[in-house]
Amino acid sequence: MMSGHSTYQPQSAFMKWMERRLPIAGLVYSSFVSYPTPRNLNYWWTFGGILMFLLGAQLVTGIILVMHYTPHADMAFNSVEHIMRDVNYGWLLRYLHSNGASMFFVAVYIHMARGMYYGSYKEPREVLWILGVILYLLMMATGFLGYTLPWGQMSFWGATVITNFFSAIPLVGESVVTWLWGGYSIGNPTLQRFFSLHYLLPFVIVGVVVLHVWALHMVGQNNPTGVEPQSEKDTVAFTPYATIKDGFMMVCFCLVYAWFVFYVPNYLGHADNYIPANPSVTPTHIVPEWYYLPFYAILRAIPNKLLGVIALFGSIGILAFLPWLDTSRVRSAKYRPLFRQFFWIFILVTVGLGWLGSKPAEGGYVLASRILTFYYFAHFIIILPVLGWVEKTRPLPNSISEAILNEGLPLGASGPAPTATKN
Amino acid sequence: MTATSVEPTRRDFLYIATGTVGAVGAAAALVPLIAQMNPDASTIAAGAPVEVDLTPIAEGQVIKVFWRGAPIFINHRTKKEIEDARKVNVASLPDPQSDEKRVKSGKDQWQVLIGICTHLGCIPLAHSGEYNGYFCPCHGSVYDTSGRIRQGPAPKNLPLPPYKFLFDSKIRIGEEDAAKV
Numbered sequence: 001m002m003s004g005h006s007t008y009q010p011q012s013a014f015m016k017w018m019e020r021r022l023p024i025a026g027l028v029y030s031s032f033v034s035y036p037t038p039r040n041l042n043y044w045w046t047f048g049g050i051l052m053f054l055l056g057a058q059l060v061t062g063i064i065l066v067m068h069y070t071p072h073a074d075m076a077f078n079s080v081e082h083i084m085r086d087v088n089y090g091w092l093l094r095y096l097h098s099n100g101a102s103m104f105f106v107a108v109y110i111h112m113a114r115g116m117y118y119g120s121y122k123e124p125r126e127v128l129w130i131l132g133v134i135l136y137l138l139m140m141a142t143g144f145l146g147y148t149l150p151w152g153q154m155s156f157w158g159a160t161v162i163t164n165f166f167s168a169i170p171l172v173g174e175s176v177v178t179w180l181w182g183g184y185s186i187g188n189p190t191l192q193r194f195f196s197l198h199y200l201l202p203f204v205i206v207g208v209v210v211l212h213v214w215a216l217h218m219v220g221q222n223n224p225t226g227v228e229p230q231s232e233k234d235t236v237a238f239t240p241y242a243t244i245k246d247g248f249m250m251v252c253f254c255l256v257y258a259w260f261v262f263y264v265p266n267y268l269g270h271a272d273n274y275i276p277a278n279p280s281v282t283p284t285h286i287v288p289e290w291y292y293l294p295f296y297a298i299l300r301a302i303p304n305k306l307l308g309v310i311a312l313f314g315s316i317g318i319l320a321f322l323p324w325l326d327t328s329r330v331r332s333a334k335y336r337p338l339f340r341q342f343f344w345i346f347i348l349v350t351v352g353l354g355w356l357g358s359k360p361a362e363g364g365y366v367l368a369s370r371i372l373t374f375y376y377f378a379h380f381i382i383i384l385p386v387l388g389w390v391e392k393t394r395p396l397p398n399s400i401s402e403a404i405l406n407e408g409l410p411l412g413a414s415g416p417a418p419t420a421t422k423n
Numbered sequence: 424m425t426a427t428s429v430e431p432t433r434r435d436f437l438y439i440a441t442g443t444v445g446a447v448g449a450a451a452a453l454v455p456l457i458a459q460m461n462p463d464a465s466t467i468a469a470g471a472p473v474e475v476d477l478t479p480i481a482e483g484q485v486i487k488v489f490w491r492g493a494p495i496f497i498n499h500r501t502k503k504e505i506e507d508a509r510k511v512n513v514a515s516l517p518d519p520q521s522d523e524k525r526v527k528s529g530k531d532q533w534q535v536l537i538g539i540c541t542h543l544g545c546i547p548l549a550h551s552g553e554y555n556g557y558f559c560p561c562h563g564s565v566y567d568t569s570g571r572i573r574q575g576p577a578p579k580n581l582p583l584p585p586y587k588f589l590f591d592s593k594i595r596i597g598e599e600d601a602a603k604v
Binding site: 157160161163164165167178179180181182183184185186187189193279280281282283284285286300302303304305306308360361362 | 457460461462463466470487489491492493494541542543544545546559560561562563575576577578
């Protein structure tokens with residue numbers, strides 16, 4: 001790892017005493033103050049911090065909501081309405097929590113796309129990337145469990161459809177589903193265990209985030225050139241340079257978050273979830289939350305139940321193998337003219353799948369889903385490996401500083417930053 | 424184990440024996456942790472058989488009753504629906520089963536089904552779809568008047584609950600007629 005920036009020197013007698021017993025101040029200082037970050041990081045690198053903030057916000061609002069929510073099939077729906085109408089600022093806390101989940105996925109999708117564009121998953125960041133995929137899976141599970149808790153029609157039928165994925169397992173599928181439900185159908189036992197797990201998983205996420213940040217600090221951050229920092233000239237201290245940049249973007253992101261919460265709090269939800277769960281009527285058009293739609297489209301594109309479920313999980317699982325499927329040694333798309341085009345096609349295909357996932361499974365939509373599903377997998381299994389061999393990449397700069405000085409200073413890295421941090 | 428002791432010693436035996444007992448103990452401790460998630464006694468008790476009187480169901484009418492939280496469709500089929508179900512070539516179906524096997528013999532008009540789509544568990548709509556049987560609005564599975572899958576992603580026919588006729592106009596759902604299994 002890059003070093004050379006000042007290390008923590010405790011000033012007060014108490015901190016000196018403490019540092020010899022529990023060097024936590026030194027750990028915080030070296031991780032978040034003097035930690036060297038590449039000097040050319042752009043705003044796409046601020047979403048890790050935003051995700052940390054959102055995780056904290058979801059924990060705070062969630063723990064408060066639990067003080068007013070009742071996890072019982074007969075009372076859950078009404079207790080959510082009680083939160084909305086009776087609890088002081090309950091409407092605000094609930095809307096912050098439900099829209100916070102959506103914002104969490106907005107941020108994570110940007111964070112993932114940034115990693116894919118700049119090749120942040122490549123050697124030596126494979127484990128960092130895989131921890132990220134695990135975090136994404138945990139987020140999806142947490143989001144799904146949380147969506148069932150209001151016990152509305154979409155909660156109930158979403159839970160029915162998702163738990164039935166497991167009935168596709170040969171031989172033991174039905175027994176597994178009964179075990180998950182704690183009954184012969186979705187009911188109160190299901191709601192109570194989902195509630196327990198929805199409370200648990202965010203803390204598991206916190207644990208994996210610690211590993212993710214640890215792995216990040218082992219290998220250092222990638223940067224828009226994809227070239228590792230060579231010297232102190234290529235880095236700046238985390239504080240103030242990265243903290244202020246992260247902070248600024250966080251404020252901008254919160255404006256969007258607040259706009260959803262205060263102006264269109266139900267835009268990303270579904271009206272059917274304001275109807276209490278009814279086991280005898282399936283809503284005519286059942287859709288998951290927007291952030292699952294691309295995978296839902298993949299599920300529906302395959303006309304076989306077991307294969308559809310395998311494709312759904314495979315479409316997420318394949319991300320874990322990305323470091324080895326991409327055979328190019330050049331990290332950043334900036335120097336990969338062909339990959340850059342395929343990257344944007346891939347983003348369009350995924351967004352297209354999301355749109356198809358929100359449409360009924362009939363006629364042309366199914367055909368389009370099949371084509372895009374094929375392309376989604378082809379991107380990973382065919383295009384990425386082949387591109388690594390055939391693509392003629394642009395010459396890489398010798399260092400980050402050279403790349404910046406050749407192109408003019410990027411926004412946020414201007415001024416005497418590199419010299420100011422050298423003592 | 425060192426390189427010099429090629430022969431197993433008593434100590435090796437003790438290590439393996441202790442490790443095995445520990446592993447068995449850990450596995451046994453998992454049993455209650457996993458078993459508690461299966462249906463509890465009250466859920467099982469609430470899943471006892473239910474009786475349904477068929478007299479008020481008019482010909483061509485489908486009613487829904489609940490057994491174990493699952494909707495049971497009872498369809499009083501018309502002559503035409505029975506004919507439609509029986510004139511298909513059984514071998515050509517995705518999940519081949521004759522209509523005769525899906526009703527009690529001599530009670531051809533009474534069709535009793537678990538109304539849960541075999542794809543992902545939604546409730547199909549009765550009297551709809553291309554075969555005027557059942558249509559699942561979630562992912563577009565189409566069933567015929569015998570509840571057999573004809574089109575769409577569902578892999579199997581709508582399942583039949585265990586049930587028996589107590590007499591001509593009354594059935595008990597949740598119990599199989601031993602003589603006719």
